[in-house]
Each structure stands twice: as C-alpha cells, then as structure tokens.
Amino acid sequence: MTLGAHRVSRTAAGRLILDGVDLTPLPGSFTGLLGPNGSGKSTLLRLLAGVLAPASGVVTLDGHPLGDLGRRAVARRVAVVEQQVDTQLDLTVLDVVRLGRIPHRRAWSPPTPADERAVRTALERTDLTDKADRSWHTLSGGERQRVQIARALAQEPRELLLDEPTNHLDIQHQLDLLALIAELRVTSVVALHDLNLAAMYCDRIVVLGQGRVVACGTPAETLTEALIADVYGVRATVTRTGEGPGDHPHIRFLGTLPDR
Amino acid sequence: MTSAVVRAAAGLAVLVASVAVAITIGPADIGVGEVWSAVASHLGGRTSELTPIRDGIVWNLRLPRTLLAAVCGAGLAVCGAVMQSLLRNPLADPFVLGVSSGASTGAVVVVVLGAGGGVLSVSGGAFVGALCSFALVLLLSHTLGGTTDRVVLAGVAAMQLFSALTSFVVTTAADAETTRGVLFWLLGSLGGADWTDVQLCAAVLAIALLVCLGRARTLDAFAFGPQAAASLGVSVARTRLVLLCVTALLTAALVSVAGAIGFVGLVLPHAARALGGPGHARLLPVTALAGAVFLVWADTVARTALDPQEVPVGVVTSLIGVPGFVLILYRTRRVNR
Numbered sequence: 139m140t141l142g143a144h145r146v147s148r149t150a151a152g153r154l155i156l157d158g159v160d161l162t163p164l165p166g167s168f169t170g171l172l173g174p175n176g177s178g179k180s181t182l183l184r185l186l187a188g189v190l191a192p193a194s195g196v197v198t199l200d201g202h203p204l205g206d207l208g209r210r211a212v213a214r215r216v217a218v219v220e221q222q223v224d225t226q227l228d229l230t231v232l233d234v235v236r237l238g239r240i241p242h243r244r245a246w247s248p249p250t251p252a253d254e255r256a257v258r259t260a261l262e263r264t265d266l267t268d269k270a271d272r273s274w275h276t277l278s279g280g281e282r283q284r285v286q287i288a289r290a291l292a293q294e295p296r297e298l299l300l301d302e303p304t305n306h307l308d309i310q311h312q313l314d315l316l317a318l319i320a321e322l323r324v325t326s327v328v329a330l331h332d333l334n335l336a337a338m339y340c341d342r343i344v345v346l347g348q349g350r351v352v353a354c355g356t357p358a359e360t361l362t363e364a365l366i367a368d369v370y371g372v373r374a375t376v377t378r379t380g381e382g383p384g385d386h387p388h389i390r391f392l393g394t395l396p397d398r
Numbered sequence: 399m400t401s402a403v404v405r406a407a408a409g410l411a412v413l414v415a416s417v418a419v420a421i422t423i424g425p426a427d428i429g430v431g432e433v434w435s436a437v438a439s440h441l442g443g444r445t446s447e448l449t450p451i452r453d454g455i456v457w458n459l460r461l462p463r464t465l466l467a468a469v470c471g472a473g474l475a476v477c478g479a480v481m482q483s484l485l486r487n488p489l490a491d492p493f494v495l496g497v498s499s500g501a502s503t504g505a506v507v508v509v510v511l512g513a514g515g516g517v518l519s520v521s522g523g524a525f526v527g528a529l530c531s532f533a534l535v536l537l538l539s540h541t542l543g544g545t546t547d548r549v550v551l552a553g554v555a556a557m558q559l560f561s562a563l564t565s566f567v568v569t570t571a572a573d574a575e576t577t578r579g580v581l582f583w584l585l586g587s588l589g590g591a592d593w594t595d596v597q598l599c600a601a602v603l604a605i606a607l608l609v610c611l612g613r614a615r616t617l618d619a620f621a622f623g624p625q626a627a628a629s630l631g632v633s634v635a636r637t638r639l640v641l642l643c644v645t646a647l648l649t650a651a652l653v654s655v656a657g658a659i660g661f662v663g664l665v666l667p668h669a670a671r672a673l674g675g676p677g678h679a680r681l682l683p684v685t686a687l688a689g690a691v692f693l694v695w696a697d698t699v700a701r702t703a704l705d706p707q708e709v710p711v712g713v714v715t716s717l718i719g720v721p722g723f724v725l726i727l728y729r730t731r732r733v734n735r
Contacts, residue, residue: 189628213631220629223622226488227676233621240619241631245612293630 139200140165140325141216141297146185146195148178155181157349158195163327163342168320170336170357171329173346174370179329180221182346183299186327187218199297213241217295219286221302225274232270234285235260238292260291263318279306287315291322298326304335337361337386345369361387371395402680409687416691417468420698421460425705428452437461458592466591466599466655467697467711468690471662473603473652475689476682477645478663479670480610483617483678484641485546491664492649495549495642496556498658500531501650502584503560503567509580510572520583521595521654528650531556536642544635546624549642586659586712588697595655606648607686613637614678621676661715662689665723672726692719 142162148155156178163169171179184190185197188204197204204212217238238260239253261267264284269277277285283306290298298319304312312332316339319326330336336343337357345353345360347369353360358378366374366389373392379385421437422430428448436446436456446453477492485494493499504527505520518526538552564584568577610617616637619627624634652659666689667681674684693711696718700711 184625187629189625209628209633210631213629216629218626218629220622220625223626225621225623226486227621228671229621229676233676237618237621237630240615243615245615 141186141327142198143182143186143192144196144198146182146192146197148181148185148190148193150181155349156185156192159346159349159351161186161327161344161351163325165325166323167325167341168339169325169327170340170343171327171346172331172333172336172343172360173352177346177369178349179346180301183218183301183327183329186297187216187299188212189218210241213293215295216297216299217290217293219283219290219298219300219303221305222279223286229274230270231261231266231272231274231277231285231288232257234274235266235270235288235292238289241293256292256294260288263291264288265314280308280311283307284311284315287318296324298322298324298328300326300328302329302331304330304332333361333366333389337389357386361389367395406683409684413468413687413690413694416694417464420464420467420694421456423698423702424455424460425702426452426455428456432456433460462593462596463588463591463697463701464694465596467588467693469596469599469603470588470652470656470659471666471689471691471693471696472686473599473606473648473689474659474663474693475666475670475685476603476607476610477649478665479667479678479681479685480617480641480645481663482667483620484638485550486620486623487546487550488668489664490550491660492645492652493557493658493660493663495535495553495646496531496560497528497646497649498653499557499560499564500534501525501528501653502580502658503527503564504530505583505654506564506567506572506580510567510576524654525650527560528646528653531560532646532650534559549638582710583657585710586657586715587700587708587710588656589701589708591655599651599655602648602651606644607682609644610641611679611682613641614682617641617678618676657710657712659693659712659715661712661719662693665719665726666692669722669726672729 140163143159145158145160147157159182161182171182173179181190185192188197188209191205199207199212199215235257239249239256243249243253261270264287266284266288269281274282274285283303287303303315307315312335316335319328320339340357343354343357343360344351345365352369353365361376363374363376366372372394375390375392376387379388418434422433432448433456436448436453439446440457448456474492478490481490481492481494482488501524504523504525508518508520508523535552535556538555539549542548542552568580572580616632619630619632628634667685670681670685670688673688674680693715696714697711699718700709700714703709
C-alpha cells in the first residue's frame with residue numbers, strides 16, 4: 139500500500155487544472171509523470187503531497203485520506219522536492235539537509251543519533267559529504283537541486299515526489315540522480331521532461347495532457363510515435379534498444395507537427 | 399549540549415553585568431558600592447542604608463528603567479526575528495504589521511482628545527490602538543489573499559493610515575507642548591518605567607518567548623517558503639496566525655509602555671544570525687540576549703550623554719546601531735558571494 143490519487147480534480151482561477159486523474163503507483167516503483175508544460179504535473183504532485191487539497195476526488199496514503207492523517211504524519215512518509223526553491227537565509231548544505239528531520243523531531247529536544255545518521259546517510263548518497271559546510275548561496279543550480287534531494291532523503295520517506303529534478307543538472311548528474319532514485323526502495327513519482335530519460339529509468343509512465351491521463355503503462359506501451367504526436371505535437375521515430383531487461387524505447391525527434 | 403549551556407550562561411552573565419554596571423551610571427552622584435548594596439538589601443528584604451531619596455533613585459528609577467530596557471530590547475528583537483522568518487522578508491520588524499502606528503494613534507487620542515474619560519491611561523490607549531491596527535491588518539491580509547506579501551502590504555497600508563490619523567489629530571487639536579510630549583513618546587522613551595511596567599512586560603515576554611521557542615523548528619521549516627514548510631509537516635496557516643498574534647501582542651505591550659523604539663527589531667536579528675547561525679532554537683535566545691544588552695546600553699547613553707537633557711532612546715538606537723548594521727552587512731556580503 140502506498141500513495142494513490144483517485145479521480146482528483148483541481149481548479150485554479152476558474153480553470154480546470156486536473157480533471158478526474160487517477161494515479162496509483164505500485165509500492166517501491168518509479169513512476170514517471172510526463173506531459174507538456176501546463177498539463178498539470180506540478181499540481182498533481184502537490185495534491186499527492188497533501189500541500190494542496192483536491193476540489194473533488196481523494197488522495198490516500200495506505201488507504202487513508204491524506205486529510206485524516208495530519209500534516210506531520212504525512213511528512214514522515216512523503217518527501218517532496220519542488221522546482222527551484224530559494225532562501226534569503228545564510229544556510230549551509232548541512233543546515234538545509236537537517237530541515238528534512240523536522241517532521242521527525244519533537245519540540246524542546248536536541249537531535250537524536252537517528253537524526254544525525256539520517257542526515258549523514260543522505261549527504262553520502264547524494265555525494266555531498268565534503269560540501270556539507272558550503273553556503274547555499276555559493277552553490278550552482280545543479281548542486282542546489284542535489285541538496286534538496288538530500289534533504290528529502292533525510293526525511294527517510296517511503297514515498298518520494300520530485301518535480302523536474304533533473305533541471306539544471308549536467309547529463310552525468312541527471313543520470314546519477316535518476317539511477318539513485320531507481321535504486322532507492324521507495325515509491326517515487328517524478329515529473330520529467332526528457333522522454334528518453336523517462337524511458338531509461340521509469341517502471342511505469344503516466345502521461346498527462348490538459349489535466350487528464352492520456353496514457354499510462356510501461357515505457358514501451360506509452361511512449362509511441364502516435365502518443366508523442368498527439369500530446370506534444372512533435373514528429374518522432376521510436377525504436378527499441380534491444381531484447382531483455384535493458385530494453386526500452388528510444389525516441390528520436392524529427393520536428394514539430396504543423397498546426398493541428 | 400554542555401557547550402550550549404556554557405554559552406547560554408556566558409550570555410546571561412553579560413546581560414546581568416550590563417544591568418549591574420548600567421544602574422551605577424547616572425547624574426545623581428551615588429557610589430558604585432552604595433548602588434549595589436542598596437539593591438542587595440532590597441533583594442534580601444532588608445532596609446537600605448542609603449537615604450530614602452538616594453535609595454529611591456536606585457531602586458525605583460534606575461533599576462526598573464534598566465530592566466525595562468532589557469525586556470523591551472529582548473522582546474522587540476525576538477519579534478523582529480520571528481517576523482523576518484515568518485514573512486521571509488529581511489526588512490520585516492515588529493512594527494511591520496502597523497502595531498506601532500496604531501499604538502501612537504491610540505496614545506494621541508487619549509492624550510490630546512482626552513478620550514477614555516481618564517479611565518484609560520496613555521499606555522492603555524496605545525494598547526487598544528495597537529490591537530485595532532493589528533486586527534485591521536489581519537482582516538485586510540485575509541481578504542486580500544493571505545499570502546506573505548499581502549500581509550506585508552496590508553501592514554504598510556495600516557501603518558500609513560494610522561500615521562495619517564495621528565498627524566491629523568496632533569495638527570488639528572494639540573498645542574505645542576502636548577505635541578512635543580507626544581513626539582517624544584513616539585520616538586520611544588523608557589523614562590516612565592516603574593515596577594508594574596517591568597513585571598507586566600516581563601510576563602508577556604516570557605510567555606511569547608516560550609511560544610516562539612516551542613515553534614523554533616517550525617520557523618526553520620519556513621527557510622524555503624510556506625510551500626516547503628507545508629511539505630515538511632507544518633500547518634502553515636495556523637503557525638502563521640499563532641505567531642503573528644503572539645508577536646503583535648508582545649509588541650503592543652512593549653510599545654504601550656515605552657513607545658515605538660525603532661531599529662532594535664529590524665537589526666538585532668541580523669546581528670544575532672551572524673553570531674548564532676540561522677537555526678531558531680539557538681537564534682531566538684541569542685537574539686533576545688543581544689537585544690536586551692543592546693537596549694540597556696543604548697538607554698544608558700540616552701539618559702546620560704546630554705545630561706541633564708534626555709535624548710529619546712530611539713534616536714540613540716539608530717545612531718549607535720546603523721554603523722554596526724553596515725558592518726554586519728559588509729561582512730555577510732563577503733560570505734555570500
């Protein structure tokens with residue numbers, strides 16, 4: 139049992155952002171959330187995190203509606219990495235990663251050994267141990283993204299929600315990051331723009347278009363020439379990379395389609 | 399943990415020493431030993447060896463005034479730190495929600511127009527005014543959408559409105575002497591301090607400090623904004639309401655006894671961050687101590703520098719504080735880039 143969105147809708151300023159979306163990732167799986175800009179990916183992630191409430195439908199964690207669980211209880215299970223966050227405070231990498239322990243800590247008590255261990259492990263997994271004392275403001279965009287992911291790992295989540303985590307990363311760090319998420323034994327839902335990266339790492343893919351689920355299934359089932367033309371308005375050829383477990387679709391883009 | 403205890407003890411020692419030295423300074427020529435023995439006999443429940451007048455200067459003027467300076471300094475600085483974190487705005491101070499302008503309007507209405515029929519004191523009027531202003535800010539920011547920048551804008555609107563009301567009342571109804579008295583009070587003065595003020599403000603400060611310290615971790619969670627705080631398990635709307643109300647009440651209590659002492663709430667939190675780091679469990683006590691020590695000395699200068707004339711303490715806080723502030727900004731500039 140894990141997170142699930144059941145027929146969730148959300149409107150903003152009279153416009154329907156999400157329209158009856160279902161998303162039920164398998165426990166421990168890596169789900170890629172694809173779709174053009176404005177298709178509702180970020181909104182869906184926020185509903186799953188319980189930061190926004192659906193206008194209709196329900197998001198459940200282990201079968202219980204998020205609203206019944208309490209914010210702290212949800213934050214001990216579900217960690218979120220938003221796109222491009224910033225702070226005015228002069229925080230070090232270590233300070234930021236320690237924020238991840240807030241849902242686990244009690245008022246008036248110092249950090250426990252478990253807190254310190256979780257922070258250390260998170261820094262190691264994201265390769266940031268030797269940057270722990272660096273100031274947030276001196277970091278590159280990619281390093282900041284990794285620090286936020288370390289903070290999310292410090293929450294020791296069983297569900298991880300990431301909104302375009304590979305933005306600003308060079309290709310090596312993009313691959314490292316997605317491999318790291320795939321290795322973690324957590325249920326992750328990751329909004330992505332790069333279809334080939336999604337094809338390489340995701341167990342399942344959900345494609346959103348104008349607030350609805352257009353396709354869902356394995357990468358091979360969902361990432362077809364017809365779907366890419368339909369959802370993105372782009373001509374592409376899709377080839378298979380080979381046989382066996384490493385098999386995944388490879389997409390080559392040919393150009394945009396004329397007005398549809 | 400032990401080093402934290404040592405640091406806390408050292409901070410408290412600096413504060414106690416500051417108070418102990420500050421009460422020996424003043425125009426009345428009372429020796430250091432005499433001052434301390436007078437205080438010691440009062441604390442020990444004995445009668446002082448000083449003449450009643452000299453004893454009164456120490457025990458009923460200097461000591462309550464110095465203690466009120468410490469309480470106001472601590473309270474204003476902590477309010478500033480909480481506001482800056484909560485509103486994610488380095489320019490936020492305890493007066494950002496219009497509390498001080500509301501207080502001044504309330505005080506002016508009592509002093510100049512004689513409202514309240516003598517039942518309401520200046521402090522009482524200021525407190526009522528401060529609460530009216532804060533209520534208006536809450537109402538405005540709620541109807542305007544409740545986001546952080548809306549709270550700040552609503553505060554600015556209330557501040558302008560109540561300043562205009564104060565000016566209107568002062569210019570249309572007050573004589574020159576009353577105006578001068580009101581202006582002095584607006585700039586902040588600890589001259590009227592008595593033991594009741596100290597006890598009242600210390601009690602409010604203690605409660606507010608406990609509430610804020612209990613939410614230290616929650617305040618840390620706001621570093622990357624309300625959305626990030628929510629995803630770390632914080633009830634953003636409730637936290638914001640509780641902390642805004644607590645800091646507004648504390649500010650209202652302080653402003654109504656001491657006037658709008660500026661600068662402390664804006665700058666001391668930045669100085670404290672340079673000293674104690676960004677984590678609120680440590681930042682809030684450090685801010686409180688730094689604010690207390692700073693205002694004790696600022697007020698000592700205010701009441702002695704131009705003896706026998708007194709300078710408003712708000713003037714001194716800015717004159718001493720601005721160079722220090724620039725220095726802090728200069729140092730953090732090099733850290734950041």
